[in-house]
Amino acid sequence: MAWIYLIMSGAFEVVAVTGINQIVKHKNLKSYLIVLFGFIVSFSLLALAMKELPMGISYAVWTGIGTVGVTLLGMLFYREPKDWRPIVFIGMILIAVVGLKMTT
Known part of the structure; x- marks a missing residue:
């Protein structure tokens, strides 16, 4: 269940x-309100995980889910550049x- 909380936490991040944008x-x-709601839920689920x-x-x-998610959302919905370099770094994350x- 902890992994589900963690994944959901990243999604709410x-x-x-997105609310900040x-x-x-x-x-x-x-x-x-979107920012407030998103961070309250995100931190709460992170604490549970x-x-x-x-x-x-x-x-x-x-942070990985947040970084990858926001980068992909930016590319898909906010007309941010779709360059190959961010995709490579997402893969590295x-x-x-x-x-x-x-290892843990």
Whole structure:
């Protein structure tokens, strides 16, 4: 169950960061509420996951999901450049997270 919490936590981090992007564009209450909701849920789920998983792997996976998720959302929905270099680095993040999991 801890891994499910961790994955969901990373997904809600993506929600929160997307809300930050909306704040930059619109500065309305809805955008602020999305950020607040996203981070509250994300940190709460991260805390639940860390009851069973080590802090290092939890944080690495959480930030990895957030980084990969926000980068892909930016490319797919916010017209950010679709260059091959970010894809390579996303792959490196995924390899690093798998490596951490295999060694802990």
